[in-house]
Amino acid sequence: MKHLIRDMYHTTLEFVRTFGAFQLFFLRLLSHTPRILVTRFDLVVKQVFNSGALSLVIIMISGLFVGGVLGLQGYSNLARFNAEDSIGFFAAFALVKELGPVITALLFAGRAGTALASEIGLMKATDQLSAMEMMAVNPVSRVLVPRFLGGVIAMPFLAAIFSMVGLFGTHLVAVELLSVDVGAFWQQMQMTVDIDDINEGIFKSIVFGVLASHIAVWEGYNAIPTAEGVGRATTRTVVITAIAVLVFDFVITAFML
Amino acid sequence: MRQTRAVEVGTGLFVLLGLGALFFLTTQTTGGDDFSADEIYTVEARFENVGSLRARAPVAMSGVTIGRVTSVTFDTVALEAVVEFVVDARYDQIPDDSDASILTAGILGSQYIGLQAGGSDLYLEDGSEILFTQSAIVLENLIGKFLVNSGSGDKE
Numbered sequence: 001m002k003h004l005i006r007d008m009y010h011t012t013l014e015f016v017r018t019f020g021a022f023q024l025f026f027l028r029l030l031s032h033t034p035r036i037l038v039t040r041f042d043l044v045v046k047q048v049f050n051s052g053a054l055s056l057v058i059i060m061i062s063g064l065f066v067g068g069v070l071g072l073q074g075y076s077n078l079a080r081f082n083a084e085d086s087i088g089f090f091a092a093f094a095l096v097k098e099l100g101p102v103i104t105a106l107l108f109a110g111r112a113g114t115a116l117a118s119e120i121g122l123m124k125a126t127d128q129l130s131a132m133e134m135m136a137v138n139p140v141s142r143v144l145v146p147r148f149l150g151g152v153i154a155m156p157f158l159a160a161i162f163s164m165v166g167l168f169g170t171h172l173v174a175v176e177l178l179s180v181d182v183g184a185f186w187q188q189m190q191m192t193v194d195i196d197d198i199n200e201g202i203f204k205s206i207v208f209g210v211l212a213s214h215i216a217v218w219e220g221y222n223a224i225p226t227a228e229g230v231g232r233a234t235t236r237t238v239v240i241t242a243i244a245v246l247v248f249d250f251v252i253t254a255f256m257l
Numbered sequence: 258m259r260q261t262r263a264v265e266v267g268t269g270l271f272v273l274l275g276l277g278a279l280f281f282l283t284t285q286t287t288g289g290d291d292f293s294a295d296e297i298y299t300v301e302a303r304f305e306n307v308g309s310l311r312a313r314a315p316v317a318m319s320g321v322t323i324g325r326v327t328s329v330t331f332d333t334v335a336l337e338a339v340v341e342f343v344v345d346a347r348y349d350q351i352p353d354d355s356d357a358s359i360l361t362a363g364i365l366g367s368q369y370i371g372l373q374a375g376g377s378d379l380y381l382e383d384g385s386e387i388l389f390t391q392s393a394i395v396l397e398n399l400i401g402k403f404l405v406n407s408g409s410g411d412k413e
Contacts, residue, residue, distance in 0.1 A: 042261075049264045053271035092286045157275020164278040167286065186285075191367065193286045202279070 025218055029148050032141040040146065047150025051112040051213075055158060058111050059104060063162040066103060067169025070094055074170075075178050084180050088189035091170040096193065096201040100163035102249050105208035108155060109241035113216035116147050117237040120220025121230035144221060148213045155209025156202055163201065200256050207248060212241045296346035298383035299327070302357045302370070307338040308393025310359055310368045316342045318372040323348045326370065342370060344381070352377040358391035368393060 037044065070091045078084050120143065123129050129139040174180040216237045223233035307329055316324035324344035332339050344351070354375030361368050375389070 045268050046261075046264055049268040049271070052275075053267045056271060056274070096282060096286065154271070157272060157278070160275055160278035160282055164281050189286050191362070195283065195287050198282050198287060201282075 022218055025221075026214055028140060029145055029214070029217070032138075032145045033149065036141055036145045036149065040142075043142075043146035044149045044153070047146045048153050049150075050115070051108070051147075051151045052154025052158060055108060055111045055154070056161070058107055059158050059162050060165045062103060062107055063100075063165035064169040064172075066099055066162075067091065067095065067166030067171075068173045070099075070166070071170040071173030071178070075174055075180070084174075084178070085184035086188050087170065087174045087180055088185035088187075089192040091174075092167060092189045092193045093197065095163045095166040095170075097197055097204075098249070098253075100159045100166065100201055101204035101208055102245060104155070104159040104162045104205065105212055105245040106242055108151070108158060108209075109212050109216070109238050109245070112151060112154070113212050113237045113241055114234045116151065116213070116216040117220035117223070118230055118234045120144065120147070120217060121223035121225070121233045124221065124223060125225040125227070125230055127225075140221075144217050148217045151213025151216065152206070152209045155212065156205040159201065159205035159208075200252075204249065204252055207252065208245050211244050211248060215241045215244065294343075294345035294347070297324070297343040298346055298349070298381075299341055299343050300324075300381055300383075300385055300387060302340050302342070302387040302390050303332070303335065303337045304340060304357075304359065304390050304392050305337060306392040306395060307340060308359055308361075308368050308395060310340065310370070310393065314367065314369050316344065316370045316372065318348070318351070318374070323372075340370070349380060349382070351381045353379045353381050353385055353387075354389065355381065355387060356389040356391065357387045359393035361394070 071087065074087045074090045075084055078086055078090065120129075123139075123143065129143065132139045132142060171182075171185065175182045175185055219233040219237045219240070223229045310326065310329055312326050312328055314326040315322045316326060324342050326340060326342045328339075328341045330339050330341075331337075351372065352375040354377040356373040356375060358371050358373065359368055360371040372387075381387070
């Protein structure tokens with residue numbers, strides 16, 4: 001019994017400590033950000049390419065099919081009320097405000113987050129980070145900050161591309177396949193979707209970009225430097241990002257309403 | 258060297274595509290304000306019931322948007338809804354006995370104010386009030402009336 005309480009105490013303390021270290025690490029990343037943006041912007045560009053451009057294929061294909069499913073499901077349900085025309089604004093709302101940012105963040109965690117975590121973890125396991133420190137190069141600003149910034153920059157663009165391709169998917173299914181009137185489809189959307197809705201989506205995707213990149217970099221940097229440790233860090237990246245994104249999505253939506 | 262070039266081109270294309278998507282979302286999916294005017298004048302109208310009319314709803318004449326609702330308030334003295342809206346100053350020859358009614362765009366659409374021209378020689382100007390108004394049609398009242406009518410019809 002005594003052991004149990006002591007173990008619980010230590011687990012809780014360790015959790016709080018990790019959480020605090022996680023926040024401090026974020027400040028550390030931020031403190032290096034301005035200098036890296038000015039002096040080594042080429043590194044950031046390369047990471048935008050790795051996190052963003054290389055994630056385009058998965059984002060676009062997923063967006064197309066998510067949009068298509070919205071078209072099919074929306075049509076079959078709205079047709080009960082003879083409101084098939086509303087499918088345009090239904091899909092636009094769903095994509096721009098929720099599905100775009102959230103699914104993009106989840107896919108981003110799977111495609112780019114894991115790549116970041118395993119790359120950094122492996123650098124640590126093969127002592128590349130220690131070697132940098134020996135050469136008086138700060139691995140945080142040389143390795144971590146560009147990767148973090150790359151993800152943060154790429155994420156809003158990815159989410160916007162996801163929403164746009166998704167809308168084309170819905171258009172394809174609803175207008176071409178189910179013959180909803182094309183004018184009604186776009187007009188209903190334009191009448192109801194407000195610029196604030198777009199801004200909410202952009203705001204969400206920026207927050208999720210910071211979350212996902214930060215978690216990936218953190219997990220990679222704190223990975224146990226073994227093959228198993230790197231594998232575990234990769235898994236944890238996906239799991240923690242998914243939970244954090246969904247929780248934050250709920251909180252942001254609750255505040256924005 | 259060639260590889261960094263490819264990376265830069267790829268990143269540039271990606272960012273351009275992202276900006277294009279943002280541009281598409283902000284311009285194509287939002288109708289936003291199809292009303293914008295340099296000079297406007299404010300007109301007031303009182304309604305018994307405004308239904309679900311909200312600020313920023315369009316004001317249309319013959320189906321053309323000529324203005325926008327700026328505020329919907331309730332007058333506690335006259336116990337009426339007071340709707341203020343602005344009209345593009347280009348349309349300064351609207352007869353002051355015109356009739357304002359609250360209409361619905363489509364069966365589930367949003368509500369807007371429709372103006373029907375009157376025959377007066379005097380025109381609406383800043384601060385004038387529209388005297389002839391027609392309230393929004395509330396679906397429940399309509400169904401209620403219909404039920405009452407069909408009920409009494411059966412008895413005869």
